[in-house]
Amino acid sequence: MTEYAAAPVVAPTLARQSLFRRLLRNPVAVAALAFLAVVAVVAVVGRWIAPVDPTLSSLQLVVADPSAAHPLGGDSAGRDVLSRLLSATQISIAGALLALVVALLVGVVGGLIAGYYGGLFDTVSSWLTAIVMALPAIVVLLAARAALGPSIWVSMAIFGVLLSPAFFRLVHVSVRAVRDELYVDAARVAGLSDARIIGRHILGVVRAPIIIQSAVLLGIAIAVQSGLEFLGLGDQAVPTWGGMLNDGFAQIYRAPVLMLWPSLAIGLTSMALVLVANAARDELERSAPRARARRPPAAGSDTRVDRPAMILHPDDRRTSALDTDVLLRVRNLVVAYDREGEGSTEVVKGVDLEVRRGEVHGLIGESGSGKTQTAFAILGLLSSGGHIEAGSIEFAGDRLDEGGEGSYARVRGRRIAYVPQEPMSNLDPSFTIGSQLVEPMRVVLGLSRGEARSRALALLERVGIPDPAHAFAAYPHEISGGMAQRVLIAGAVSCDPELVIADEPTTALDVTVQAEVLDLLRDLQRERGMAVLIVTHNFGVVADLCDRVSVMQSGRIVESGPVDAIFDHPEHEYTCSLLGAILEDGDARKPLESHKEITR
Amino acid sequence: MTALLTIEDLVVSYPKKGFRAAPFRALKGVSLDIRPGETMGLVGESGSGKTTLGRAVLGLAPVESGSIRFDGREISGLSRRERRALSSDIQVVFQDPYSSLNPSMTIGSILSEPLSARGVSESDARGRVAELLDDVGLPSDAAQRRARDFSGGQRQRIAIARALALEPRLVVCDEPVSALDLTTQARVLDLFIEIQERTGVAYLFISHDLSVVRHVSHRVAVMYHGEIVEVGNGDQVTARPVHPYTQRLFMAAPVPHPRRQEVRRVERRRLIDAQRTPSETTSAAAL
Structure with missing residues (x-):
C-alpha cells in the first residue's frame, strides 16, 4: 500500500x-x-x-558601600x-x-x-x-x-x-x-x-x-x-x-x-x-514526525546478505514483439537512509531493473518493500538522509547516479516525467492549473507564452477534461481528484518524455475514475510510444496496463518477467502468496440462513 | 428473523460554510436493515455517503429526519448519556489504524478503557484484555506496548479487539482493510468472519472495494450520491448487478489477470456506450 x-x-x-x-x-x-x-x-x-x-532602616547604611556585615551595601533608605x-x-x-x-x-x-x-x-x-x-x-x-x-x-x-x-x-x-x-x-x-x-x-x-x-x-x-x-x-x-x-x-x-x-x-x-x-x-x-509521505520505511536490517537470485522469466510472444532496446537500466541499486545517531538503514538492497523503450513496466510490492524508494532514486528525489549507497542507474546510456544533481536535472521533466500518487498535494494551491502547465513548457521547451498556452489547452483536451479553457483558469481546489490526476498526467507528458514514472497513480482515486485514468495512461503510452514504470500494489492495475512486471519484497526484486508469465506461472513463494491473497476470484459469502438462530 | 438494526428514510445534512448556505445533504432518505449475526456490506465511492451512514448509526452524525432503530428502540437523537449506555451494543472499527489508536497510550490501557468506563475492576479488565488479544491473534505481551510498535495489520487487530471488548451485537466497520496490504487484508477479513461465526455479532461493513465486500458480506447495499441504489444477496450484487451504477462500478474494477482484464475492458466500454445513449437522448429531450 x-x-x-x-x-x-x-x-x-x-x-x-x-x-x-x-x-x-x-x-x-x-x-x-x-x-x-x-x-x-x-x-x-x-x-x-x-x-x-x-x-529595617539604619542611618549608617544609607547608600553604604558593601561591607562584611552587608555584602551588597545599603539602599537609599x-x-x-x-x-x-x-x-x-x-x-x-x-x-x-x-x-x-x-x-x-x-x-x-x-x-x-x-x-x-x-x-x-x-x-x-x-x-x-x-x-x-x-x-x-x-x-x-x-x-x-x-x-x-x-x-x-x-x-x-x-x-x-x-x-x-x-x-x-x-x-x-x-x-x-x-x-x-x-x-x-x-x-x-x-x-x-x-x-x-x-x-x-x-x-x-x-x-x-x-x-x-x-x-x-x-x-x-x-x-x-x-x-x-x-x-x-x-x-x-x-x-x-x-x-x-x-x-x-x-x-x-x-x-x-x-x-x-x-x-x-x-x-x-x-x-x-x-x-x-x-x-x-x-x-x-x-x-515530532516529519512529513509523512517521504519518510523512509523501516525495512529490514542493515547487514548485507548475499543476494538470493532473482527469478527471471524469459520473454513471451507479447514482450518479444516489443522494442528490446533498454531505456533504463538499474543495477544492484542500494538505497540507504541515515539513522539518527549512527549508521544507516538500507531500504533498497540491490535492485536490478530494466525498462525497455515503449514498454509498461509494473513494479509491484507491499508497503515498505522499497518500491517507491526505488522510483525516487531513479528520479533523484530521495528525501533528506537518503542516498544511493551502491549500484548504478543508467538512462539511455548515461549514468544518472554519477553526475550528481546536475545529471538528474538534465533529464527530469524533459526525458523522465513523474506522475505522483496524491494528485491534490502535488498541485500548488496558489497557482492556476494553466500556469502550472505552462511554466515547465516555457522553461524546458523554450516555448513562448502563447505557444505554451495553446499546447496546454490541447493537452488538457487530450487527457479528457471536458472544458479545457475553464480548467486552465481554475485553481486546484476547484477541480476533483480525478481531474487533478488528469492534469498531472498532462503535465507529465507535456515535454514529450521518453520515460514516465508513475507512483501509485490511481490509488487515491475512486474505482470508476481509476478505470478512466488507466485508459488514459494506456492510450497516451501507445500514442507517444513512451516507456512507463508504474509503481503499484494493485494486481488489477498491473493486469490492465503492464507488459512486464517486477515483484518487490523487502528491498529486493524477487521475480520479474512478462505479465502473463507472472500471473500464470509465478515461481517465487512471495509472488504466489500475493496472488493467493487476491479476493476477486473467491466465492461470495452465502446469504445468512434464516432458520439458523444465532445465540450469543 | 427480526432485524437487529432498522434504518428508515434517514436524512443527514451537514451545514455548509458561508452565510445562509443551503446545507449539504449527505444522506437523502436511506432505508436499510441488518439482521442479528449478518454482515451487511455497504459499497460506494468517495462522497457517496457510506461513511456518513456508519457515523449516523454510531451517533456521530447529525440526523435530520428518519429513524434508526436498534433492537426495536429508536436510537437517533439520543442524549450523550443515553448514547453511552448503548456502547456495549454498537461498536466501531475505523479505516485508519494509525489515527484510531491514541499514540501515547499502551495497548493494554486502550483495550481496558471501555471496560473501566463501565466499572469493570482492574484485575478483571486485565484478564479480559489478555482474552481479547488472544482472540485477535496477538501475543499477550502486546498489552505493555504502544501502537507505534505494531504494523498496520496488527493495529487493525487491536482496533478490532477494542470493538469486541464490550461484546457488542453490531460493529460498524468503516473501510477496515483499505489501508492494509493485500496479504494482511485477507487475513484480517478472515478474522472478521471467524469472530462473527463464533460470537454472532452483526457487521455493517463499509468498503469501496467490491471484492472485499463480496468476501465478507451476506447481503450488499450499494450507495450512490446519498442514496441506496441496489440491495441484495452478496453474490447477486457483486457478480450480476442490476442497477446501471452498480454495473459501472463492477466493470470498473480491474480483474487481476491480464487476459480476463482485456475482456473486462471491452465489456466496460460496451456498457458505458450502452448506458450513455439512453441518458443522452433523455437529456437532449430535456433541453
Missing part, C-alpha cells in the same frame, strides 16, 4: 522519553534550569535566610540590599506565579471547553479572547491600580486574565485538531464520558505546549510586574525586584551599583525561562 503506512514505525524512541529527561542532555537548558532552581529555593526560604530585616533582594524574590516570583495560575485556569479550561464542544460557548469565548488581546495590558493595569489600589496581587491577577488568551488559543487549536482524530471518536463510541475523554485523550496532547508557553509567560509576568513597580506604581510597603530597581535608579549617580542587583535578578530569571522554553520546543520539534 502507500509508503506512509510504514513510516510511524521509525518514530524515534526519543519521543518516549520524558521531555524533562531530554532537556537534561542540553547544556543550555541544564544551566538555565539550575539557575531557576536556585531562584526557586531563594523564593521559598529567602525571607528566613535574610541576614537582616529587609524593612538605609536598608540591607542583600536581605531585600532575598525577600523580594519571594514576592516577585509569587506575583508572577499568581498571574500564570490565573491565565492557566481561564485559558486552559476555556480553551478545552470551547475547543471540544464548539457551539455558542466557542463563539462567545473566541470573541472575548480577541477583545482581551486587543487591550493594551499596561493601560489596563494602570487603570486597575487607580481604581483598586496598589496591591501586587490584584494587579497580577488581572494581568493573568490578560495573558489567558495565549493559553486559550493554544489549547483551542490543539483540541480542535485532536477532537477530529478517530481515536477520540472511538472513545466516544466506547462509552467514555466527556470528562474522561478530555482528561485521557486530549489533555495529553496539549500538556507539553502548555508547559513551554507557561515558561515564556512567567518571564513576561516578571518583566511587566517589575516594570509597574519600577514606575513606582507597586506596593511600596513590600520589597520587590521592581521596587528595588526604582530605588536604585533614583540613586544612579550616587550608587550606580544599586541598580545592578535587581536588574540581574530580573534579567537572568527572564532569560533562563525563555531559554528553557526554547530548548523544550526544540526537543519537541526534533521528535
Whole structure:
C-alpha cells in the first residue's frame, strides 16, 4: 500500500522519553534550569535566610558601600540590599506565579471547553479572547491600580486574565485538531464520558505546549510586574525586584551599583525561562514526525546478505514483439537512509531493473518493500538522509547516479516525467492549473507564452477534461481528484518524455475514475510510444496496463518477467502468496440462513 | 428473523460554510436493515455517503429526519448519556489504524478503557484484555506496548479487539482493510468472519472495494450520491448487478489477470456506450 503506512514505525524512541529527561542532555537548558532552581529555593526560604530585616532602616547604611556585615551595601533608605533582594524574590516570583495560575485556569479550561464542544460557548469565548488581546495590558493595569489600589496581587491577577488568551488559543487549536482524530471518536463510541475523554485523550496532547508557553509567560509576568513597580506604581510597603530597581535608579549617580542587583535578578530569571522554553520546543520539534509521505520505511536490517537470485522469466510472444532496446537500466541499486545517531538503514538492497523503450513496466510490492524508494532514486528525489549507497542507474546510456544533481536535472521533466500518487498535494494551491502547465513548457521547451498556452489547452483536451479553457483558469481546489490526476498526467507528458514514472497513480482515486485514468495512461503510452514504470500494489492495475512486471519484497526484486508469465506461472513463494491473497476470484459469502438462530 | 438494526428514510445534512448556505445533504432518505449475526456490506465511492451512514448509526452524525432503530428502540437523537449506555451494543472499527489508536497510550490501557468506563475492576479488565488479544491473534505481551510498535495489520487487530471488548451485537466497520496490504487484508477479513461465526455479532461493513465486500458480506447495499441504489444477496450484487451504477462500478474494477482484464475492458466500454445513449437522448429531450 502507500509508503506512509510504514513510516510511524521509525518514530524515534526519543519521543518516549520524558521531555524533562531530554532537556537534561542540553547544556543550555541544564544551566538555565539550575539557575531557576536556585531562584526557586531563594523564593521559598529567602525571607528566613535574610541576614537582616529587609524593612529595617539604619542611618549608617544609607547608600553604604558593601561591607562584611552587608555584602551588597545599603539602599537609599538605609536598608540591607542583600536581605531585600532575598525577600523580594519571594514576592516577585509569587506575583508572577499568581498571574500564570490565573491565565492557566481561564485559558486552559476555556480553551478545552470551547475547543471540544464548539457551539455558542466557542463563539462567545473566541470573541472575548480577541477583545482581551486587543487591550493594551499596561493601560489596563494602570487603570486597575487607580481604581483598586496598589496591591501586587490584584494587579497580577488581572494581568493573568490578560495573558489567558495565549493559553486559550493554544489549547483551542490543539483540541480542535485532536477532537477530529478517530481515536477520540472511538472513545466516544466506547462509552467514555466527556470528562474522561478530555482528561485521557486530549489533555495529553496539549500538556507539553502548555508547559513551554507557561515558561515564556512567567518571564513576561516578571518583566511587566517589575516594570509597574519600577514606575513606582507597586506596593511600596513590600520589597520587590521592581521596587528595588526604582530605588536604585533614583540613586544612579550616587550608587550606580544599586541598580545592578535587581536588574540581574530580573534579567537572568527572564532569560533562563525563555531559554528553557526554547530548548523544550526544540526537543519537541526534533521528535515530532516529519512529513509523512517521504519518510523512509523501516525495512529490514542493515547487514548485507548475499543476494538470493532473482527469478527471471524469459520473454513471451507479447514482450518479444516489443522494442528490446533498454531505456533504463538499474543495477544492484542500494538505497540507504541515515539513522539518527549512527549508521544507516538500507531500504533498497540491490535492485536490478530494466525498462525497455515503449514498454509498461509494473513494479509491484507491499508497503515498505522499497518500491517507491526505488522510483525516487531513479528520479533523484530521495528525501533528506537518503542516498544511493551502491549500484548504478543508467538512462539511455548515461549514468544518472554519477553526475550528481546536475545529471538528474538534465533529464527530469524533459526525458523522465513523474506522475505522483496524491494528485491534490502535488498541485500548488496558489497557482492556476494553466500556469502550472505552462511554466515547465516555457522553461524546458523554450516555448513562448502563447505557444505554451495553446499546447496546454490541447493537452488538457487530450487527457479528457471536458472544458479545457475553464480548467486552465481554475485553481486546484476547484477541480476533483480525478481531474487533478488528469492534469498531472498532462503535465507529465507535456515535454514529450521518453520515460514516465508513475507512483501509485490511481490509488487515491475512486474505482470508476481509476478505470478512466488507466485508459488514459494506456492510450497516451501507445500514442507517444513512451516507456512507463508504474509503481503499484494493485494486481488489477498491473493486469490492465503492464507488459512486464517486477515483484518487490523487502528491498529486493524477487521475480520479474512478462505479465502473463507472472500471473500464470509465478515461481517465487512471495509472488504466489500475493496472488493467493487476491479476493476477486473467491466465492461470495452465502446469504445468512434464516432458520439458523444465532445465540450469543 | 427480526432485524437487529432498522434504518428508515434517514436524512443527514451537514451545514455548509458561508452565510445562509443551503446545507449539504449527505444522506437523502436511506432505508436499510441488518439482521442479528449478518454482515451487511455497504459499497460506494468517495462522497457517496457510506461513511456518513456508519457515523449516523454510531451517533456521530447529525440526523435530520428518519429513524434508526436498534433492537426495536429508536436510537437517533439520543442524549450523550443515553448514547453511552448503548456502547456495549454498537461498536466501531475505523479505516485508519494509525489515527484510531491514541499514540501515547499502551495497548493494554486502550483495550481496558471501555471496560473501566463501565466499572469493570482492574484485575478483571486485565484478564479480559489478555482474552481479547488472544482472540485477535496477538501475543499477550502486546498489552505493555504502544501502537507505534505494531504494523498496520496488527493495529487493525487491536482496533478490532477494542470493538469486541464490550461484546457488542453490531460493529460498524468503516473501510477496515483499505489501508492494509493485500496479504494482511485477507487475513484480517478472515478474522472478521471467524469472530462473527463464533460470537454472532452483526457487521455493517463499509468498503469501496467490491471484492472485499463480496468476501465478507451476506447481503450488499450499494450507495450512490446519498442514496441506496441496489440491495441484495452478496453474490447477486457483486457478480450480476442490476442497477446501471452498480454495473459501472463492477466493470470498473480491474480483474487481476491480464487476459480476463482485456475482456473486462471491452465489456466496460460496451456498457458505458450502452448506458450513455439512453441518458443522452433523455437529456437532449430535456433541453
